[in-house]
Amino acid sequence: xxxxxxxxxxxxxxxxxxxxxxxxxxxxxxxxxxxxxxxxxxxxxxxxxxxxxxxxxxxxxxxxxxxxxxxxxxxxxxxxxxxxxxxxxxxxxxxxxxxxxxxxxxxxxxxxxxxxxxxxxxxxxxxxxxxxxxxxxxxxx
Numbered sequence: 724x725x726x727x728x729x730x731x732x733x734x735x736x737x738x739x740x741x742x743x744x745x746x747x748x749x750x751x752x753x754x755x756x757x758x759x760x761x762x763x764x765x766x767x768x769x770x771x772x773x774x775x776x777x778x779x780x781x782x783x784x785x786x787x788x789x790x791x792x793x794x795x796x797x798x799x800x801x802x803x804x805x806x807x808x809x810x811x812x813x814x815x816x817x818x819x820x821x822x823x824x825x826x827x828x829x830x831x832x833x834x835x836x837x838x839x840x841x842x843x844x845x846x847x848x849x850x851x852x853x854x855x856x857x858x859x860x861x862x863x864x
Contacts, residue, residue, distance in 0.1 A: 744759070757794055760810065767790070769789055771786070790803030
């Protein structure tokens with residue numbers, strides 16, 4: 724069975740390193756699915772869920788807050804400022820952070836600050852949605 728070497732790295736740590744048979748993630752222009760032998764590619768990625776299908780058929784899910792994807796025929800590297808394993812996501816914390824960011828947005832008048840807060844809000848909304856999805860999946864098993 725053909726495999727890919729997957730590396731997922733955040734600003735703080737290596738989040739995942741191992742072999743997989745398939746990777747799916749939110750690319751800048753739409754969702755991407757990557758199999759072994761994929762054409763080389765470099766793309767920005769949007770906040771969302773990175774799904775890694777492992778050799779044993781199980782799946783590893785990681786929330787990424789955007790970043791850069793590099794695909795080579797035998798490997799995939801994802802570089803993200805923030806990457807969190809699905810099991811470590813906390814919807815309540817993401818929603819609380821989103822409320823704080825919304826308050827900051829209401830109180831700022833500087834356009835550059837607004838753009839930064841709006842980007843953070845989009846990332847937090849995606850993180851909360853991913854946490855909700857994964858917690859529902861855990862409850863249904």
